[in-house]
Amino acid sequence: MLGRNYLGAGENVGKIFKLGIILAVFCVISAGGLAIVYMYTQPKIVLNSQLALEGSKKAVLPPSGKGQAIAVSPRGYGGPIEMLVGVDPVGKVSGVKILSQRETPGLGANIVKPKFLDQFKxxxxxxxxxxxxxxxxxxxATISSRAVCVGVKEALRKAK
Amino acid sequence: MSLWKSFNQGIIKENPVLRLMIGLCPVLAVSNNAINALGMSVAVAFVLICSNAVVAMIRKTTPDEIRIPIFIIVISTFVTISDYVMNAFTPDLYAALGVFVPLIVVNCIILGRAEAFAYRNPVLNSILDGVGMSLGFALALISIGVIREVLGAGSVFGIALFNPAVAATIMVLPPGAFITIGVLMAALNKFENKVQ
Incomplete structure (x- = not known):
């Protein structure tokens, strides 16, 4: 009885081991495939985010390119609003750009529109x-609008 | 099962969204405009077709006990590939779809088709099943996306049709998704009843 139990357990261990090996093989193949895709896409992904950041900086700074571009993230209605505020050398806003936001579509999400953002210039x-x-x-969208004002103020204070 | 039937059943008869009612979470979340719906459909189609093909290929060597973890490895590999590729080549769409790209991994349509179809059928049938199901998913998702965008934002694929001030904003908010899906399901049932 004891022997059979022991044997049964032994067989089980063998089977579990075999299944584990099969799973491991699948994982290795999958990881290898992903490593290759990662190698090809990663430089492009890094480049994209750099280009996007540079483009945004250019958009908020005055044409001369002087001044500072300050990133702030005030609390909006649907989460933090990531924004970039350009401040020129005399401490005036030269441009505002919303990098990401989760405000209500059709209402608060309209803060990304130039008609609203250009008021801060x-x-x-x-x-x-x-x-x-x-x-x-x-x-x-009073809350979203106020959040952008708070963000601009914070950026102006940081610029000093 | 004939090749034609493998392909055909997913489009209307067993439409994953409007008939089987699976994979509804991404449908509700990313159908607020037509472009997002299209992007999501393409990503799901890629993952579904590839995972169906691979699952059918390995079905005879896959031990029954661990088939589900193996399906998940296969699916998550393709999801991660599409995540990297979209991030690299379509960054704007990637930003709009957000967390719903990685969440394709838990989309019930994909695991459902692996288990219910690809594990039991030859490779070609499984690929056609993937294509058909993807078309059915795309058809439902894009219809919902277009309806919500037109009624809720007054535009279609980002092209303005009328003044958004008179549009019903509720349609691009979460309730709009439920209303649209309900109406489409009812319309499909009515249509099928008439055909019979």
């Missing part, structure tokens, strides 16, 4: 930078 810390005062908020 030329503003400095002397301006109130608040919706309904010097900034026209987007209809139905």
């Amino acid at each position: 030329g503003k400095s810390l002397k301006d109130p930078l608040e919706p309904k005062k010097d900034i026209d908020a987007i209809t139905g």
Whole structure:
């Protein structure tokens, strides 16, 4: 009885071992394939994100290219709003670009539109930078609009 | 099973979204405009066809006890490949689809077809099943995407049709997805009843 049990367990271990080997072989093949794809795509992915960042910096800085591009991420309605604020050498906003946001489509997501973002051009810390005062908020999206104002203010403070 | 039937059944008769009602999570999430729907359909088609082909190829050497983990390895390999490729070559689409590309790995359509079809059928049938199911998925997803984008944002494939101010924003928000899927399912049932 004891012997049979022992034998049974032994057979089981053998089978589990065999199945484990088969799984391991599949994993190795899969990892090898992925390594090859990674090798070919990774340089392109890195290049893409660099190009995107450089393009955004160029878009928010004044034509002379002088000043600073500051990344801030104020809290919006649907999560952090990643944005890039260009500040020229005299401390005025030269441009604002939203890099990523999860605001409500059709309402808060309209903060990416130039019609809204262009209002910030030329503003400095002397301006109130608040919706309904010097900034026209987007209809139905006060929280998102205010978040962008907060982000611009924070960037201006960081630039000093 | 005939080749034609393998191909054909996924499109309308066993449409994965509107008939089998599987893989609904990505359908609800990325059907808010037509471009996202198209991109998601292409990614799912790539993964589904490749995984069906590989699963059918290895079905005779795969031990029954560990077939599910092996399916998952095969599927996740192809998902990761499409993730890298989209990130490298279509970064804008990749950013829009977000977390739903890696989540293709748990899309029930793909594991479902591996288990229910590819594990039991020859390679060619399985590839055709993958193509048919992908077409059915794409058909449903793109219809929903177009309807939601037109009604909710006043545009189609990003081309403006009318002033978005008069569009019903609810259609591009989550409730719009449920409403559209429900109406499409009802329409398909009505159509089938008439045919019979």
